[in-house]
Amino acid sequence: MKLYRFLSADDTPAFCHKVTEALSKGWVLHGSPTYAFDAANGVMRCGQAVVKEVERSYSPDMKLGEQ
Template identity: 40%
Template sequence: MSTPPDGLPVYRLLTGPDDASFCHRVSEALSLGYRLYGSPAATFNGERVIVAQALIWPSAEAGVPSS
């Protein structure tokens, strides 16, 4: 598949509390065919850890500059 399903964008940034729900969202995106893009990020909002993970659709990787 050259484009993500259901009209999803080729680049996604998932964010949320560091909990099982967030892990399931990332796992679901991976099972759809997305790939992790970069390292995860984490911060503390005074109450809990908030995490972010970028994902990219494989066909879009050709247009991504290397670091």
């Protein structure tokens, strides 16, 4: 089964670390990153989808970040 996650955060080094950590756990980049201005908070936000193949059945209560 293929798992999907969308990682997002303010445009800081912490976002890059979040994506790097996911990659180190076997997640793979999926599509292009996104970048948008969050007018409510006055900051730029980044996003990146990642996917991962696992050998288990899907359950809505899965903690995808722990896979």
